[in-house]
Amino acid sequence: MLLEQPLGQLATRIAGATAVFHQFKLDFCCGGQQSLGEAIAKRGLNQQQVLAALEKLQRQPQAAVDWHSEPTPKLAEYVLTRFHQRHREQLPELIRLARRVETVHSDSPHCPHGLANHLADMQQELESHMLKEEQILFPMLVRGVYPFGPISVMLEEHQEHGEALEKLDKLSFEQQLPPGACNTWTALYLGLRELKEDLMQHILLENEILFVEPKRPGHGDQSCCGSCQ
Template sequence: MSFTHVSFLDQSLGQIATTIAGATAVFHQYKLDFCCGGQHSLREALAAKELDATPILSALQQLQQQEGEITDWRSKPVKELIEHILQRFHQRHRLQLPEVIRLARRVEHVHANDPNCPTGLTQHLEDMYQELESHMVKEEQILFPMLAGGIYPTGPISVMEEEHLQHGDALETLDKLTDNITLPAGACNTWTALYLALQELKEDLMQHILLENQILFVQPKASAQDDDRQMCCGSCQ
């Protein structure tokens, strides 16, 4: 569904929260009740709190348009790919996980007696956040600077690849806890927003791992092999 700024104002908070990934974080920031007050339009909610619509509309528009054209990262310099990973995935994960943890905690608290409640999801997401944060810090402080400098450290790369497998296992557990991120009938806005955000997190993390395993971690090695061949050919002449 495509929204303009005008139609955003005319949509209910609940509809926006359940159709635009990340919208709940914006609403939480401005204390807009998209759950119990989800039937109110954004225009009504902003008027009730006397809030300036401009920054909220801009944030929602950015969320809607954040996916651009697909880039062939194999043709880009290593430093450019690293910067993309830092901005597109590392920064986003650090925004995504606190929000999904907050939503999961709310769902588990309110719907504890519902047989469909994803019991244990909050703790699992907190564990994922801790493990992913440790992983990203090691990349930022150790591996990425080496790759940017043209060094291909097989040891640290092997460690990161092994941790990627662990992240994949964590996503499988997430699927089990949420019935493959499938909403039960009659789910509230918070539950719906949680599963939308989880789907985005899952897709982002999978794309993040793909870029590193299939492109970033092999590109410096390929360049080094090309340099070795050039040196060999030069010495044989």
């Protein structure tokens, strides 16, 4: 039954579920261990609306990659190219846009004061986090080694990233634009929503699949790429 399943599990097994969770503001990455029913109750949502949206997705053809069945090297490479590289592109521009909005619209009650500095802090923390994954953890995972210590550190830092996203939402009024917002402000909030969705998906794949010792090809068998050997 969907209501009894953890959000993280649903998000990685139903294509498009993350869009539904974003729509209803359900935390499927750092809050991925709570059941769908618990999350719905906590937010006071209409249970049938959420279930109907997920059940509709289940009836559709599943075109998305099932990362549970893919070898670890392939998933690790995907995380590096799809998320690590993208975050490094997103944050410098978002910081620039935020500083511009805070300067030009400082008198507005809707101005996201402190957002640029918060994004700069996020950039620093994320860069440190990603380097540890790239230089230490991911090479071990590709070799089929799942070290408890480094994985625990990364999971703790994921919690901190989730808290940073909550602060980002607060500073930016959940990316709700004021009437007559300029193009820079509009671009900033569009970019923040993209960053938030990307980072949540990034954390989800690592927490629920990549950091979990798998029962799938990719660890020294003949179906694995040569980098695992």
